Each structure stands twice: as structure tokens, then as C-alpha cells.
Amino acid sequence: MHPSLKTLTQQTTLDQLSRRDFLRRAAALGIAAPFAGSLLTSQAFAGTATPQRGGILKAGMQGGESTDSLDPASWTSQVQHSFGQSWGEALTNVSPEGELVPRLAESVDSTADAKTWIFKLRRGVQFHNGQEMTAADVVATLERHSDEDSQSGALGIMRGIESIQATDTYEVTIVTLEPNADLPFLLSDYHLMIQPNGGKDNPAAGIGTGPYKVVEFQPGVRQIAERFEDYWNPDEYGFADQIEIIVINDPTARISALQSGQVHLINRVEPRVVDMVQRLPNIVINNTSGRAQYVFPMHCDTAPFDNNDLRLALKYAINREDMVERILRGYGSVGNDFPINKAYPLFPDDIPQREFDPERANYHYKKSGHSSPIVLRTSDVAFPGAVDAAQLFQQSCAQAGINMEVRREPGDGYWSEVWNKQPFCASYWSGRPTQDQMYSTAYISSADWNDTRFFRDDFDTLAREARGELDQARRAELYRDMAMTVRDEGGLILPMFNDYIEATLSNVGGWSANPMGEMMAGFALSKCWLAS
Amino acid sequence: MNTFVLKLIAQRIALGLLLLLAVSVLIFVGTQLLPGDVAQSILGQSATPEAVANLRRELGLDQPAWLRYFDWLGGILQGDLGTALSNRQDIGSSLWGRVGNTLFLAFWTAIVAVPLAILLGLVAVRYQNRWPDRAISGTTLTAISLPEFFIGYLLIYLFAVKFNWFPSVSTVHSGMSLGERLHAIALPAATLTLVILAHMMRMTRAAILNVMQSPYIETAELKGLGTFRIIARHAFPNAIAPVVNVVMLNLAFLIVGVVVVEVIFVYPGMGQYLIDHVSKRDVPVVQAVGLIFAAVYIGLNMLADIIAIVTNPRLRHPK
Numbered sequence: 133m134h135p136s137l138k139t140l141t142q143q144t145t146l147d148q149l150s151r152r153d154f155l156r157r158a159a160a161l162g163i164a165a166p167f168a169g170s171l172l173t174s175q176a177f178a179g180t181a182t183p184q185r186g187g188i189l190k191a192g193m194q195g196g197e198s199t200d201s202l203d204p205a206s207w208t209s210q211v212q213h214s215f216g217q218s219w220g221e222a223l224t225n226v227s228p229e230g231e232l233v234p235r236l237a238e239s240v241d242s243t244a245d246a247k248t249w250i251f252k253l254r255r256g257v258q259f260h261n262g263q264e265m266t267a268a269d270v271v272a273t274l275e276r277h278s279d280e281d282s283q284s285g286a287l288g289i290m291r292g293i294e295s296i297q298a299t300d301t302y303e304v305t306i307v308t309l310e311p312n313a314d315l316p317f318l319l320s321d322y323h324l325m326i327q328p329n330g331g332k333d334n335p336a337a338g339i340g341t342g343p344y345k346v347v348e349f350q351p352g353v354r355q356i357a358e359r360f361e362d363y364w365n366p367d368e369y370g371f372a373d374q375i376e377i378i379v380i381n382d383p384t385a386r387i388s389a390l391q392s393g394q395v396h397l398i399n400r401v402e403p404r405v406v407d408m409v410q411r412l413p414n415i416v417i418n419n420t421s422g423r424a425q426y427v428f429p430m431h432c433d434t435a436p437f438d439n440n441d442l443r444l445a446l447k448y449a450i451n452r453e454d455m456v457e458r459i460l461r462g463y464g465s466v467g468n469d470f471p472i473n474k475a476y477p478l479f480p481d482d483i484p485q486r487e488f489d490p491e492r493a494n495y496h497y498k499k500s501g502h503s504s505p506i507v508l509r510t511s512d513v514a515f516p517g518a519v520d521a522a523q524l525f526q527q528s529c530a531q532a533g534i535n536m537e538v539r540r541e542p543g544d545g546y547w548s549e550v551w552n553k554q555p556f557c558a559s560y561w562s563g564r565p566t567q568d569q570m571y572s573t574a575y576i577s578s579a580d581w582n583d584t585r586f587f588r589d590d591f592d593t594l595a596r597e598a599r600g601e602l603d604q605a606r607r608a609e610l611y612r613d614m615a616m617t618v619r620d621e622g623g624l625i626l627p628m629f630n631d632y633i634e635a636t637l638s639n640v641g642g643w644s645a646n647p648m649g650e651m652m653a654g655f656a657l658s659k660c661w662l663a664s
Numbered sequence: 665m666n667t668f669v670l671k672l673i674a675q676r677i678a679l680g681l682l683l684l685l686a687v688s689v690l691i692f693v694g695t696q697l698l699p700g701d702v703a704q705s706i707l708g709q710s711a712t713p714e715a716v717a718n719l720r721r722e723l724g725l726d727q728p729a730w731l732r733y734f735d736w737l738g739g740i741l742q743g744d745l746g747t748a749l750s751n752r753q754d755i756g757s758s759l760w761g762r763v764g765n766t767l768f769l770a771f772w773t774a775i776v777a778v779p780l781a782i783l784l785g786l787v788a789v790r791y792q793n794r795w796p797d798r799a800i801s802g803t804t805l806t807a808i809s810l811p812e813f814f815i816g817y818l819l820i821y822l823f824a825v826k827f828n829w830f831p832s833v834s835t836v837h838s839g840m841s842l843g844e845r846l847h848a849i850a851l852p853a854a855t856l857t858l859v860i861l862a863h864m865m866r867m868t869r870a871a872i873l874n875v876m877q878s879p880y881i882e883t884a885e886l887k888g889l890g891t892f893r894i895i896a897r898h899a900f901p902n903a904i905a906p907v908v909n910v911v912m913l914n915l916a917f918l919i920v921g922v923v924v925v926e927v928i929f930v931y932p933g934m935g936q937y938l939i940d941h942v943s944k945r946d947v948p949v950v951q952a953v954g955l956i957f958a959a960v961y962i963g964l965n966m967l968a969d970i971i972a973i974v975t976n977p978r979l980r981h982p983k
Binding site: 192197198199200201203206281336348350351352353354378379380381382384385388389391392393394395545 | 715748750751752753758817820821824825828831832833835837927928929930932936937940941943944946
């Protein structure tokens with residue numbers, strides 16, 4: 133079978149492509165409609181068949197280390213994220229379409245000023261230790277993550293909260309300092325797993341309310357959980373009897389483990405081998421365009437990048453199409469120098485795409501008056517292919533008459549010594565549940581990780597207004613203004629959004645693309661099932 | 665055994681312990697020289713000065729270095745390796761399992777590789793410069809010239825993906841029987857065997873050939889003994905010292921130098937553990953693993969020297 137046809141079939145089966153689009157594109161490859169239609173039915177079982185129970189579902193994943201812990205506050209790696217989603221639950225989830233989905237909270241209400249939020253909790257939800265989940269546990273969890281000394285990954289989200297109170301056994305009321313229409317989305321953060329007494333006694337005990345309970349935890353090696361029999365929502369989650377994550381950081385070893393059937397799912401297939409993997413029997417490539425992005429941040433307050441003409445010159449001097457083609461092998465999409473793409477609701481889709489324009493770049497470069505070489509720091513750990521990407525950037529800059537010097541830094545210590553310290557480097561960002569959170573994490577003046585040193589009062593005002601705005605049309609307008617500001621005046625060069633390329637064996641059912649993150653935003657293990 | 669030999673052995677052991685003590689000082693000083701403050705790197709960039717100060721006090725970093733060294737050494741002598749900074753786990757309990765796994769893989773590799781290497785060495789000498797010798801040298805030298813990861817991938821491709829005889833992922837865990845464990849480590853052990861075989865085989869061959877020039881071998885030949893008997897009974901015992909030296913070096917490699925193989929086969933040994941913690945600047949773990957590695961090297965070298973002393977005919981039969 134033509135490899136592209138196989139991809140098309142898979143995409144259609146996974147609802148990433150409509151049936152009509154499939155037939156049209158198959159026709160373009162020279163395949164008659166009846167044959168293409170039969171292909172669709174032969175491959176379609178994975179998406180449509182009813183889930184089956186039983187078996188041990190195993191994932192081979194990159195992104196786990198022997199320094200990992202079960203304490204949700206400390207999670208940073210992909211493996212912790214995916215494993216955590218199987219045994220823990222947050223108050224809310226965000227659907228692949230970006231809508232709010234209730235999880236432990238049954239419903240959410242707010243006052244008109246979007247400052248007071250009332251979460252009604254689901255009744256009869258059990259923790260793995262047999263205790264029932266009540267408002268006290270939710271309050272304790274949120275308190276633990278908002279403690280300034282907690283070192284929690286969700287601390288940034290929790291800072292805007294004024295008070296958290298249990299107003300009933302099954303009701304929690306949260307008051308924010310400022311209006312925040314996104315609060316229920318923010319509480320879907322994977323650090324905010326509800327634990328008995330908030331995990332204040334033993335945060336790393338691995339006790340949650342999720343469909344699986346932890347059986348074995350060997351950081352950086354393997355983690356096993358078995359189905360929790362008293363789980364409240366067995367129709368949607370938890371089909372396999374047992375799930376297992378084996379940490380396989382070597383890409384070749386990951387593919388061979390999948391090929392030999394030792395694991396059923398793997399993450400991070402390298403773009404350069406996708407075509408080869410696609411030809412293997414019994415393996416399905418799942419390609420998800422998400423919110424993750426490969427970027428080159430510049431410090432707006434540091435010479436020479438404190439000059440907007442120079443920033444614009446560099447933005448026009450990067451060849452985005454070429455970079456997507458060469459670095460991502462086409463598995464991605466071009467960026468437009470603001471950190472939001474169409475995977476977000478309220479994405480401003482009418483902003484013109486910035487193109488590679490050496491003449492315009494040269495014009496702004498001359499106007500900036502800068503002439504000595506511009507130093508760009510890069511490293512393999514910044515993102516896969518970051519060194520090559522920097523060199524491509526250097527070449528396209530040369531075409532615009534800009535002298536760029538690429539400096540390769542060691543991977544060890546890159547995130548502590550180079551990123552967010554040096555004025556211009558390669559980096560990446562994963563997506564956030566909402567536009568507001570993306571901007572609040574890295575672009576407002578008080579952001580924890582303001583890695584472009586973008587300090588603009590007018591931008592902060594826009595962000596604060598959008599956060600409190602419940603009228604969606606007005607909100608979309610505000611987001612467009614914010615995007616334009618970052619795009620034309622900010623320090624971010626965003627050439628591309630990368631796809632998540634993942635693979636499953638063909639007997640894995642229930643896979644669906646989720647742009648929120650890798651491995652179906654961490655839900656793959658609790659939502660997929662094994663066909664017998 | 666006579667007192668002279670015993671005295672030599674005692675001296676050697678004392679020297680080894682002294683060396684280990686010196687290495688412990690070096691490791692401690694080395695990790696103190698690492699750039700960056702541990703407390704700062706744990707708490708990250710948004711840490712307040714008070715939080716850093718609190719953590720420094722909690723970790724004992726406000727104490728003078730020599731006091732912390734003796735604290736650390738005292739803990740280790742009592743079997744307490746300390747607590748990992750990154751995930752607050754007890755280093756001992758997470759490390760001993762890893763040490764066990766590493767030793768398990770090294771042990772079974774050695775069980776296969778060492779006798780095989782010595783046997784091949786003997787055969788190579790017996791058929792010196794004829795086709796068996798050339799075949800053995802050729803294949804082992806090819807294997808040692810290929811990078812470890814390549815041999816590993818090759819074996820995975822053949823025996824895991826093509827024939828599906830052995831697993832490509834060698835994760836071992838406590839619930840496994842010995843048979844299951846051996847099945848799981850078949851491919852990494854085979855990879856390591858191919859990696860270390862040539863070195864030991866070549867040394868055995870060279871050492872025996874060296875002895876074969878001696879007059880007493882000529883005597884044995886004149887007595888009419890068979891070639892293989894001469895090599896095994898008369899030449900090999902006198903070549904033990906250099907052979908043991910190279911065997912010990914390879915054993916040390918099996919314990920401290922197999923990170924690449926661990927990564928490819930997802931084997932939960934010490935190498936990966938060390939690397940993860942180095943990149944997180946988790947100094948207590950780095951110190952503990954460093955000390956264990958040093959002890960392995962010093963211990964195996966000491967053992968090689970002792971075997972050399974014991975098997976030295978001139979010491980065993982003093983004039």
C-alpha cells in the first residue's frame with residue numbers, strides 16, 4: 133500500500149480526517165473510490181469497535197528518569213504525566229476540542245464577575261485506600277499546591293487564588309483575586325490530582341481516585357498499576373486489567389520493543405524514521421498536531437535584542453517552511469511568532485502568516501544599526517534537531533545579510549545555565565490548557581518563565597481583561613490584540629509547531645488524537661484497550 | 665602457604681583500603697567543586713533567599729566541608745548512603761537493587777565470557793597461524809571494533825525482532841525466577857560478551873606464546889608430550905598473572921562501563937542511575953555511586969595482584 137494512503141486511512145479512522153476528504157485525497161493518489169472505501173472498512177475496527185476488557189496494556193515511553201517521584205507536585209516528565217493520569221484525577225479535564233469536561237467536579241458555576249467559583253463534587257467517589265473523596269480532600273490538595281514553599285509545578289496557576297473553602301461536604305468554593313474565566317480549565321492541570329487529605333501526610337503514596345491503582349513504582353525503570361475495582365466511571369476509563377509503563381529512552385530500542393510486541397504503545401517516533409516504521413506490518417503511526425512548539429526566544433531587555441527592528445529582522449530572516457520540511461520532515465506546521473495555534477479555542481485565525489523575506493529582513497537589520505555577529509545558543513536537548521535548526525537559521529540569515537554565530541552548548545545544564553539566562557537561544561514549549569495560561573506562564577510581566585523578558589504594561593492589561601471576560605466574542609478580540617503584540621513587538625521567534633508522532637500495535641483500540649499533549653494528553657493508558 | 669606470601673597479601677590489602685580512603689576524599693572534593701549551589705538548583709530560579717537558606721541548613725550545607733566529609737564517611741561506614749536530593753528517596757534502598765542487577769548481568773556475562781575467552785586463547789595458540797587461530801582472532805577483533813550499540817541493535821534485530829527468541833527489553837524485577845531473568849538478559853549478556861571477548865582472548869594468546877619460548881617448554885616437547893597438554897599444564901599456569909589482570913579489568917568494565925548497553929536494553933543497572941542523577945546535580949547519589957565504582961576497581965585490581973602473588977612459583981617455592 134502507498135505509505136501516504138496508509139496514513140490517510142489511519143487519520144480517517146481516528147476522526148482526524150473526514151470520509152469525504154479521505155476519498156478526495158485517495159483519488160489524488162490514483163486510487164478509485166470503491167477500493168479506497170474498502171480500505172477504510174478493513175482498517176476501521178480500531179476506531180469504531182466497542183472497548184474490550186482485560187489484558188496488560190504496556191507502553192514504552194521516553195521521558196522518565198530514576199529521579200522521578202510519585203508526588204504530583206514534583207512532576208515534570210512525560211512518564212510521570214502519563215502514569216499520573218491513570219491513577220489520579222483532577223477536578224476537571226479538557227477535551228481534545230478544548231472544551232471543559234467534568235471529572236471529579238460534577239458541575240461548575242461562577243458569579244457574574246468570574247471571581248467566585250463553585251465546584252459541585254461527584255458523590256461516592258472512592259480513593260484507592262477505601263476512603264470517600266470529600267470537599268475537605270479537594271481543599272487540602274489545592275492548599276498544598278498553593279503553598280509558596282511547596283515547589284509544586286502548579287504553583288503558578290494557584291497564585292491568583294484568594295481563598296479555597298469547603299462550603300458543603302460535596303462543594304468547594306474558590307475565590308480568585310482577579311476575575312478569571314479560565315479557572316475551571318486551570319484546575320485540569322495534571323499536578324492537581326486530588327489526594328486524601330491533599331497528600332499532606334504522604335504526597336508520594338500514590339493514592340488517588342483514578343481508574344488504576346499503583347502496584348509498582350520503580351522510577352526511571354517501570355511503573356505498574358492495576359484496575360481499581362471500585363472506580364466510579366468504568367464505562368469511560370480503565371479497560372485493561374493492568375497497565376505498565378516501561379521507560380525506554382533510546383529511540384531505536386523503543387521501536388524494536390514495539391516491533392517485537394513487548395509494548396503496545398510508544399511515544400516520540402523520530403520524524404526521520406516515520407516512513408520506515410510505517411511500512412512495518414501491524415504498526416500504526418498516530419500523528420497528532422498539537423500545541424507544542426520549537427522556539428528561539430530573545431531577551432527584549434538585553435542588547436542587541438532590545439531593538440525591535442533587529443527582532444523583526446530576525447523574524448523575517450527565518451525560513452519556516454524550509455525548517456518544517458527539513459527538521460520535522462513535514463510532521464508539523466509553521467508558526468507565526470505568537471505561541472498559539474489553531475489547536476486552541478478562540479485562536480485568532482485571520483492574522484497574516486509571516487513569510488521568509490530576506491529583503492525586508494535586511495531593511496530592518498540596516499535600520500537597527502547593528503552589525504556585529506548575533507550569537508545564537510543551541511543544544512541537542514533544546515528540541516530534537518535544534519542544532520540543525522540553528523544552522524538552517526544561520527544560513528537563511530546569511531541570505532538576508534545578517535551575520536549569525538551559532539554556539540553549541542552542552543546538554544547537561546542547558547536548562548539551568550543557558551535557557552532563560554542567555555539573551556538568545558533555542559528552546560521548546562509544550563501547550564497549555566488555555567491561551568491565557570500560555571501567556572500568563574511566559575509573556576506577562578510577572579510570569580515565572582518570562583523567557584523573552586517581555587515587560588509591557590499594555591499587554592498585561594489586555595491579559596487581565598481577557599482573563600475576566602465571559603463574553604467569548606470580546607475575549608477572542610482581546611486575544612487577537614495580544615497575539616499581534618507578541619508577534620510584532622515581542623521577543624519570540626516561533627518557526628514551527630511540532631506534531632506528536634506516536635505508534636501503536638494494530639490490536640490497540642480506542643486511540644484518538646488529543647492536541648493537549650503526548651499519549652492522548654496522558655489518557656492513552658486509561659482509555660485504550662486490547663483487541664483479542 | 666608461607667608467611668612471606670601472607671605478608672605480601674596483607675600489605676596489598678592495606679594499600680587497597682588506603683587507596684579507597686584517598687579516593688573517597690577525591691570524590692568528596694570533586695563534587696564540592698561542581699558549579700552551582702545544590703540548594704539553589706533543587707529549588708529552582710523562583711526560590712526566595714530564605715527558602716535557600718532553610719534548605720541549606722536542612723542539608724547541612726552550612727557546616728564546614730571537613731565536618732561534612734567525616735559525617736558522610738561515618739554514614740557510609742555504617743551502611744547509610746544518605747538521601748537523594750531530587751526525589752528524597754533513601755539512596756541505599758534504591759541503589760542496592762541496581763547494584764544487584766549490575767552484578768547479576770556482569771556475573772553471567774563473566775561466566776560465559778571468561779572461560780570462552782581463555783579456551784579460545786588456548787585453541788588459538790595450539791593452532792597458531794593456522795586457520796582456527798585466524799578465524800578466532802578475526803571474529804573477535806571484528807566484534808570489538810564495532811561499537812557496543814551497533815552490536816546491541818544487530819542482536820535485537822536478529823533475535824528479538826526477526827526470530828522473536830529473546831526480549832529486546834531486559835527489564836528485570838523482583839518477581840522473576842532465575843530462568844526468566846536469564847532469558848531476559850540473554851541479549852545484553854551476549855552483547856557484552858562480544859565486546860570483551862577479544863581483549864581477554866588476545867591477552868591469553870600473547871601471554872602463553874611468551875611462555876612457550878621458555879627452555880622448560882622445550883624440555884616438555886622433548887619428553888614427547890602432546891601440544892595441547894603442554895599448553896594447558898605447563899605454559900598456562902605460568903601465564904596466569906597477566907591473564908588475570910586483563911580479566912579483572914574487563915570485569916571492572918562490566919560493572920562500571922556498561923551504560924550504553926543498559927540504555928539500549930533498558931536494563932535497570934547503576935550506569936543509568938548515575939547519569940540521571942548527575943544531570944540533576946544530585947550530589948549525594950553521585951558520591952555514593954562514585955565510591956562504589958572506585959571500590960569495584962580497587963577491589964578487582966587487588967584481587968588480580970593477590971592471585972598473581974599466590975600463583976607466582978618463585979614466591980611459592982622460595983630458595
